[in-house]
Amino acid sequence: MSITAKNIWKRFDGKAVLRGVTVEAPTGALVALLGPSGSGKTTLLRIIAGLEVADSGAVQFHDDDITRHSARDRNMGFVFQHYALFRHMTVFENVAFGLRVRRWPEQKVRDRVHELLNLVKLPEMAARYPAQMSGGQRQRIALARALAPEPKVILLDEPFGALDAQVREELRHWLRRFHDQFHVTSIFVTHDQEEAFEVADRVIVMHDGKVEQAGTPAEVFEHPVNEFVMKFLGRVNVFQTLLKDGRVLLGNVEMPVGKGAVVETGSGKADVYVRPHELDIGRTADTGNCIRGKVVHINPAGSVVKVRVHAEDFGLMVNVDISPEKYRSMDLRADDQVFVSPKTAKIFEPDYTI
Numbered sequence: 001m002s003i004t005a006k007n008i009w010k011r012f013d014g015k016a017v018l019r020g021v022t023v024e025a026p027t028g029a030l031v032a033l034l035g036p037s038g039s040g041k042t043t044l045l046r047i048i049a050g051l052e053v054a055d056s057g058a059v060q061f062h063d064d065d066i067t068r069h070s071a072r073d074r075n076m077g078f079v080f081q082h083y084a085l086f087r088h089m090t091v092f093e094n095v096a097f098g099l100r101v102r103r104w105p106e107q108k109v110r111d112r113v114h115e116l117l118n119l120v121k122l123p124e125m126a127a128r129y130p131a132q133m134s135g136g137q138r139q140r141i142a143l144a145r146a147l148a149p150e151p152k153v154i155l156l157d158e159p160f161g162a163l164d165a166q167v168r169e170e171l172r173h174w175l176r177r178f179h180d181q182f183h184v185t186s187i188f189v190t191h192d193q194e195e196a197f198e199v200a201d202r203v204i205v206m207h208d209g210k211v212e213q214a215g216t217p218a219e220v221f222e223h224p225v226n227e228f229v230m231k232f233l234g235r236v237n238v239f240q241t242l243l244k245d246g247r248v249l250l251g252n253v254e255m256p257v258g259k260g261a262v263v264e265t266g267s268g269k270a271d272v273y274v275r276p277h278e279l280d281i282g283r284t285a286d287t288g289n290c291i292r293g294k295v296v297h298i299n300p301a302g303s304v305v306k307v308r309v310h311a312e313d314f315g316l317m318v319n320v321d322i323s324p325e326k327y328r329s330m331d332l333r334a335d336d337q338v339f340v341s342p343k344t345a346k347i348f349e350p351d352y353t354i
């Protein structure tokens, strides 16, 4: 069952927090709403859930307009950041709650609760109370509870936000595998880019009450449509360059931005974006087209080695990511002189100053 929110507007106290937002979660997809705090993700999710009313716009369940349906009639499951489990009820009763509200017969309730506890791999927890479980286990039970009444859509609002990094990562993989098994259409709110990319089939990047870009994780990461998306989706160096005669120059260094109207016809200043892994580093100025600098810091922890280089000629810090092999073979240290060359670069609309 696909779900669509069309041209949603919402104001709080006169301030528009959603400004004509359209999003779609195709049948069986796991879609992430990704954006910084205050971009309107939760408000949009609550409107889809029927917990908040939009000023204008429509919510559709497949081809049915459900804009005026109550939250209860929408039959969607929710999982929130802060464990929404009832403290005074056992795990069994928590999972059974939505079924009892719907007056399921007792035997069906029992069968369904046990089925779900098996699904979330916590069958032995039925008699426990929420306080007797870890945060990660509680969120799995919260998901079991949301799934119990067989909803067509699951809405998750920062479900792992309150957990520590390691548990969060485990739960992400778990959620992804879980989703691959059951394919319930799901919308997942997060402000964590890594989380969105690891879990979702589609990512919708929101900012300031609008959708900036929607697509697969690879599409939005590799082809960001604007500066906001570029900056939001990972670390990036921003170079202030000059457009001149079809060239994009940082001093004498030409930025390999490819062809396009901006470069062909533009002049004046323009920001150019280069991800740390799109820069090469060497001890000599082999290509000639490189930025001279001094290594100020090296962080070798992780799958890439993060090198910070001070480019004196331009008065800027440049972040370069290199492989551990390259780091070892160069025997790179702080204070070494290096030459940094861009392998590829990206330019958006220029900031004309003429």
Ligand SMILES: Nc1ncnc2c1ncn2[C@@H]1O[C@H](COP(=O)(O)OP(=O)(O)OP(=O)(O)O)[C@@H](O)[C@H]1O
Pocket (backbone or CB within 6 Å): 012, 013, 017, 035, 036, 037, 038, 039, 040, 041, 042, 043, 044, 191
């Ligand atoms: N009930 C409300 N009354 C007034 N303002 C609200 C209400 N709910 C949300 N807002 C405001 O709407 C804006 C969007 O909030 P929302 O919670 O949707 O953003 P978000 O992207 O989910 O942020 P976060 O990641 O911090 O939860 C914020 O400026 C917030 O203060």
